[in-house]
Amino acid sequence: MPLDSAPVPRLDLLLARSSGLGRRAATRAIRAGRLTRHDGTPWTDAKERVPPSHLPLTVRLDGEPLVLREHVHVLQHKPAGVVTARSDRRHATAYELLAGAPLHRHLRAVGRLDLDTTGLLLWTTDGTWVHRLAHPKYGIERTYEALLDRPPAPCPEDLVLDDGHRPEIRRIETVPDEKAHPGLLRPAPGPVCRIVLVGGKFHEVKRIFAALGSRVLALCRTAYGPWRLPVTLPAGGWVEIDRRAGPGA
Structure with a gap:
């Protein structure tokens, strides 16, 4: 099944994912008129579908700017001495270095690099994309x-x-x-x-x-795949990338 054939996301789920609110709290916020479009008009239909082609989308929640996202894809320059994990009792993790990345708590690594190996490490919130990039049958x-x-x-x-x-x-x-x-x-x-x-x-x-x-x-x-480690990206640094530039687009 093509990756982009996934269901079009609902507004309440996007708000919950992007803001850190629970789903019910996001639904209540939408119905209460706390979410507005860029032109200031309230967005009150929690079940409205937002096409992925419209994302990322800047809105306002309680008057503060918020970017709605379904997925985020990140290219990281992993340094030596950190493990490819979200948590580890013995070592610092590459995940800790992604603090500040959009949808940080939902990010997953595409494959892994050894403790002493440096270089390009991809992270994404899209589990299907993880499989598409990591599985040998796809020949990446x-x-x-x-x-x-x-x-x-x-x-x-x-x-x-x-x-x-x-x-x-x-x-x-x-x-x-x-x-x-x-x-x-x-x-x-x-x-x-x-x-x-x-x-x-x-x-x-x-x-x-x-x-x-x-x-x-x-x-x-x-x-x-098509992604290259930028020579100007320092160890520990990261940049957001466009999934549509590579496999599974």
Whole structure:
């Protein structure tokens, strides 16, 4: 089913989602005339459907500006030392760094990056989009740059890892130092390689290079599908993105 075939959202649900009000409180606020359109006219039909093409939409609640949103999609530059989780007892989380993002409490990560891996991490409030981007059957490419202890051996077309897994590698290429992404940490000297693959199994990139005789010293995801990690986005920073620019639009 196409992603955009989902039901058109109701006004009361949009208000509850965007304001933090409970659904009943949102319905009461609408019926009481506390919600107004941009032209100042009251919006009193709580069951009215708002087409996604009209969103995001700026309205006023009790006279204060409020942006109605159904979903939000965020690209984050994950730093090293934080886990891809909403909460964790041992480590700081990438989710904590998204404070201030729209619909923050509804955001979910698309896949995950290891504790010591940096780079592009997508977040969304749309569970269907998470599945569409993360599941291997959709063939979404991930691009990484890896700092290695030594150059890797040539990669055979039929590479099989130690657990029998056959990674779907699109290409591996050497990256000149001056062209390496600034998001890749450089704790030691060594060659940098770019790898493009489909899927994202546990430690897959590290295991691929290990099979080629190299050890990964640092790893940065620089692209996920059509989205690229901006070279100007600092570690820990995030930007809102348009889902319509990529798969599942």
